Amino acid sequence: MTSEARSNSGGHPTGLPGKAPGRELEVARQEKERLEGRVRELSAQLVLVQPQLEQSRQEKEAADKQVRELATQLELAQLQLEKVRTKADLKAAFADLDTVQAQLDEEHERNNKLQEWVRALEKEIRAMRRQALLRPSSSGAPLGQASSGGPSGNSQH
Numbered sequence: 754m755t756s757e758a759r760s761n762s763g764g765h766p767t768g769l770p771g772k773a774p775g776r777e778l779e780v781a782r783q784e785k786e787r788l789e790g791r792v793r794e795l796s797a798q799l800v801l802v803q804p805q806l807e808q809s810r811q812e813k814e815a816a817d818k819q820v821r822e823l824a825t826q827l828e829l830a831q832l833q834l835e836k837v838r839t840k841a842d843l844k845a846a847f848a849d850l851d852t853v854q855a856q857l858d859e860e861h862e863r864n865n866k867l868q869e870w871v872r873a874l875e876k877e878i879r880a881m882r883r884q885a886l887l888r889p890s891s892s893g894a895p896l897g898q899a900s901s902g903g904p905s906g907n908s909q910h
Contacts (some may be wrong), residue, residue: 795885799878806874813867820864825859 820821834846 792885794880799881801872802881803876806871806878808876809867809871813864813871816860816864816867820857820860823853823860827853827857 798829827850830846834843834850
């Protein structure tokens with residue numbers, strides 16, 4: 754602490770009259786370093802997960818597009834089915850319809866799995882952010898807040 758800060762706090766190095774700086778200050782400093790390290794670690798993990806999330810979103814968009822295309826093909830197959838007159842043509846049309854329906858079912862299943870994966874990644878990212886930002890410090894206040902309970906975003910380190 755600078756001499757100016759000490760004089761502004763009544764001469765006490767902690768800034769709190771009546772508190773001894775000794776062990777309590779060292780414990781608080783170590784806790785701060787530990788939490789800063791944890792925030793760096795979680796931030797690094799977040800940087801690694803975000804590209805995966807973006808890739809899965811792109812895959813989901815591609816799967817959605819393919820599902821729409823298959824649905825269009827299914828509609829066309831259904832329209833063709835309405836125009837078919839002979840029994841042989843009906844059998845071929847039903848086979849095409851079954852094939853398109855099977856493809857559509859597979860794409861729906863793949864799309865659902867991708868959506869679940871995206872939700873899981875988003876949940877994991879939210880949990881990492883909460884863990885990094887709301888983890889209580891040794892004073893009991895969340896990491897993103899000063900011990901007085903107010904935000905510490907404007908504090909200088």
